[in-house]
Amino acid sequence: MTKKTKLEGKVALVTGSAQGLGEAILKEFVYEGASTILLDLNRKEANKVKREIEESNNTTEVLIVDVCDSKSVNIAIDNVIKKYKKIDILVNAVGGFHNFDKIKDITDEEWHKVININLNSAFYCTRAVMKYMEESRTGRIINISSGAGIAPNPHAPSYVPYGAAKAGLLGMTKLLARDAGEFGITVNAIAPGTALTPRVKKVRDPESIANIAKMNPLKNIIEPIDCAKAAVFLASDDARYVTGITMMVNAGNLIF
Numbered sequence: 344m345t346k347k348t349k350l351e352g353k354v355a356l357v358t359g360s361a362q363g364l365g366e367a368i369l370k371e372f373v374y375e376g377a378s379t380i381l382l383d384l385n386r387k388e389a390n391k392v393k394r395e396i397e398e399s400n401n402t403t404e405v406l407i408v409d410v411c412d413s414k415s416v417n418i419a420i421d422n423v424i425k426k427y428k429k430i431d432i433l434v435n436a437v438g439g440f441h442n443f444d445k446i447k448d449i450t451d452e453e454w455h456k457v458i459n460i461n462l463n464s465a466f467y468c469t470r471a472v473m474k475y476m477e478e479s480r481t482g483r484i485i486n487i488s489s490g491a492g493i494a495p496n497p498h499a500p501s502y503v504p505y506g507a508a509k510a511g512l513l514g515m516t517k518l519l520a521r522d523a524g525e526f527g528i529t530v531n532a533i534a535p536g537t538a539l540t541p542r543v544k545k546v547r548d549p550e551s552i553a554n555i556a557k558m559n560p561l562k563n564i565i566e567p568i569d570c571a572k573a574a575v576f577l578a579s580d581d582a583r584y585v586t587g588i589t590m591m592v593n594a595g596n597l598i599f
Contacts, residue, residue, distance in 0.1 A: 358433075
């Protein structure tokens with residue numbers, strides 16, 4: 344029996360998908376039948392993901408784009424439209440940070456860098472695809488936020504710029520969901536807890552990871568595939584009337 348895929352015929356664009364949560368989401372979208380476009384600045388990792396997908400007899404398009412540069416984003420989106428004629432799904436997955444400085448030690452440059460990566464990039468990409476989604480009167484926008492945008496992470500030091508950016512992303516999700524609804528476009532967010540991404544495995548030892556798992560009500564720690572499955576749901580017809588929500592995928596480490 345042929346597998347019935349949930350995203351067959353859909354064109355999906357995933358930013359930051361050369362690694363981490365974005366990579367898992369992109370690969371799951373491929374598995375569910377979507378035509379996918381990988382947007383990232385890391386050419387080496389992007390090509391690695393492309394090769395892995397091709398090994399499973401599938402494919403993805405790679406676009407090397409700085410999503411913090413609005414002009415580059417506009418050009419990339421226009422090129423996607425020229426080739427595919429539409430964009431059904433946008434996942435704003437790019438994000439991250441590299442410091443844990445206290446606010447008195449954070450420079451203007453660092454603040455703007457974190458806001459750019461985690462919030463401005465999502466704004467630029469969403470703005471660029473919106474006119475095309477409005478014209479087709481359908482679309483799915485999924486913003487990958489963080490539990491840090493809801494409350495301080497109970498398992499790690501807080502980092503104000505990151506939490507502020509991810510909170511802003513949640514606010515943008517709600518406001519845009521109301522405005523985009525008349526065009527048949529849904530806008531939702533996923534707020535992961537600490538996930539077993541390659542980066543987390545690199546910076547945390549096995550004992551630290553085990554301790555985090557014990558502190559969660561479900562006594563485990565999420566993996567990238569858990570966020571990917573949530574993204575597939577929000578992108579599919581199963582969630583056709585789900586909009587403006589923040590789906591917390593975190594094994595219960597934050598419950599509101």
